[in-house]
């Protein structure tokens with residue numbers, strides 16, 4: 001039974017606040033860049049902890065061509081990938097919404113957090129982090145996704161429809 005509407009507060013995506021859930025991917029965060037190629041490029045290394053090798057997993061780079069979600073938006077579900085991380089990087093840069101909850105038992109609606117990723121930011125969900133499937137905004141767009149490829153189905157879902165959770169951006 002839906003118990004009224006529970007609106008999530010949209011927080012700006014920031015590495016420290018996101019740390020319990022994974023990494024914020026953005027140039028300039030973390031180690032200082034290295035100048036390479038005779039000064040014609042800078043390398044920003046290790047922007048995320050990719051965890052994709054468990055149980056025979058291998059890294060997979062995919063492209064998601066995402067349609068924008070209608071706003072205001074009722075969250076449909078959260079899912080988790082227990083055996084691997086999952087990174088989303090808009091390409092070209094664009095803002096998008098991230099809804100997550102800490103690893104552990106299926107979250108209550110009070111445990112959900114919503115972050116606005118600004119242009120130039122991406123996210124890497126740590127293995128086991130509950131998250132809503134990709135929430136693209138505005139005109140939608142392409143996202144590079146780096147996650148674990150294996151023969152198992154590492155995606156557990158938990159419906160939010162009965163919880164009446166909404167977000168507006």
Ligand SMILES: NC(=O)N[C@@H](O)C(=O)O
Pocket residue numbers: 079086131132133134155
């Ligand atoms: N289904 C799929 O590959 N993507 C989801 O895991 C997601 O988090 O968007």
Ligand code: NI
Pocket residue numbers: 079081086131133
């Ligand atoms: Ni996912």
